[in-house]
Amino acid sequence: MDSMSIVAMASIIAAGFCMGIGALGPGLGQGRAVQGALHSIAQQPDERNSLTRTLFVGLAMIESIAIYCFVISMILVFANPFWGYVIKKAGG
Amino acid sequence: MEIIRIDQISPDLVILLQWGYITINATLVYTWLVMGILVFGSMLITRTLSTGITVSRWQNLLEVVVSGIRSEVRDIAHEDVDKYFPLIGTFFLFILLCNLLTFIPGYVAPTSSLTTTAALAVIVFFAVPYYGISKQGLGEYLKEYFRPIFIFFPFHVMGEFSRTLALAVRLFGNIMSHEKIIGILLVVTPLFFPVVMQALGLLIGLIQAYIFAILAMVYIASATQAHEAAEHKTAEKKA
Numbered sequence: 486m487d488s489m490s491i492v493a494m495a496s497i498i499a500a501g502f503c504m505g506i507g508a509l510g511p512g513l514g515q516g517r518a519v520q521g522a523l524h525s526i527a528q529q530p531d532e533r534n535s536l537t538r539t540l541f542v543g544l545a546m547i548e549s550i551a552i553y554c555f556v557i558s559m560i561l562v563f564a565n566p567f568w569g570y571v572i573k574k575a576g577g
Numbered sequence: 578m579e580i581i582r583i584d585q586i587s588p589d590l591v592i593l594l595q596w597g598y599i600t601i602n603a604t605l606v607y608t609w610l611v612m613g614i615l616v617f618g619s620m621l622i623t624r625t626l627s628t629g630i631t632v633s634r635w636q637n638l639l640e641v642v643v644s645g646i647r648s649e650v651r652d653i654a655h656e657d658v659d660k661y662f663p664l665i666g667t668f669f670l671f672i673l674l675c676n677l678l679t680f681i682p683g684y685v686a687p688t689s690s691l692t693t694t695a696a697l698a699v700i701v702f703f704a705v706p707y708y709g710i711s712k713q714g715l716g717e718y719l720k721e722y723f724r725p726i727f728i729f730f731p732f733h734v735m736g737e738f739s740r741t742l743a744l745a746v747r748l749f750g751n752i753m754s755h756e757k758i759i760g761i762l763l764v765v766t767p768l769f770f771p772v773v774m775q776a777l778g779l780l781i782g783l784i785q786a787y788i789f790a791i792l793a794m795v796y797i798a799s800a801t802q803a804h805e806a807a808e809h810k811t812a813e814k815k816a
Contacts (some may be wrong), residue, residue, distance in 0.1 A: 535652070544797065545788040549743045552750035559757070563586045 500558035507554025670789035676782025689753040698745035709800030
């Protein structure tokens with residue numbers, strides 16, 4: 486197998502793993518956060534506004550981890566920095 | 578109409594006009610479009626403001642939007658709403674319009690380019706010390722970095738940078754991922770399902786605009802109020 490197909494294969498597999506594992510943790514975390522917020526809203530419906538705002542800010546914080554993983558896998562698939570190197574090697 | 582190909586990760590790569598050193602890409606053009614809509618729309622509406630019993634429907638819309646943003650800012654900042662309102666309101670309206678116009682064919686959201694979101698995040702990065710220093714003075718603001726003890730200084734500095742990065746990448750990732758997902762769905766299951774996802778995209782755009790504005794406000798509030806809260810606690814302890 487030449488180096489070009491190794492790079493292609495490695496980046497595609499890595500992108501898949503990155504997205505899969507990277508979505509697992511934030512998914513669990515967001516589930517817990519929403520659970521806690523729903524519990525609190527059920528106990529104190531009057532505080533719904535501030536609870537919802539805090540929930541959204543917290544969810545955004547948790548979600549950004551999954552977004553990092555997504556951006557990394559998008560870079561691996563669409564804008565792989567190693568492609569240029571490999572193509573230059575193959576061409577020259 | 579296809580402006581941006583599926584393998585182009587950012588609208589910066591779509592170059593419409595090249596003239597010497599000056600490059601006009603799709604991000605710039607659509608940013609100007611959004612700016613123009615915001616500026617001229619507001620000018621047209623505020624030209625005929627009335628305080629009578631009957632107001633025009635556009636004035637009504639603007640009043641709802643402005644008072645909504647004001648109340649959100651007041652909930653977090655508690656005071657000096659007029660000081661923070663222009664910045665936070667501009668963030669919200671600009672990002673909201675950028676994201677909502679995606680239902681127009683041929684439009685690519687400027688927020689799906691990392692350059693736009695990085696610029697917005699850098700504005701927040703500099704606005705936080707600006708408001709912090711103007712509120713509590715340079716010395717008090719710098720002291721904030723050494724609370725509770727001096728060992729925490731590098732963590733505070735790291736936090737400043739990492740939250741700026743997070744702010745930029747969060748907005749970029751959400752909007753860009755949505756455009757790519759719609760592009761992929763158009764190939765896999767055309768016609769109906771992408772439309773549902775587009776409708777979901779409007780919701781995502783609204784939530785992301787809200788989150789960006791709220792987070793910017795929370796960061797500014799933490800720089801201007803942290804000291805007051807600490808002082809409050811020590812006063813309570815003494816009493």
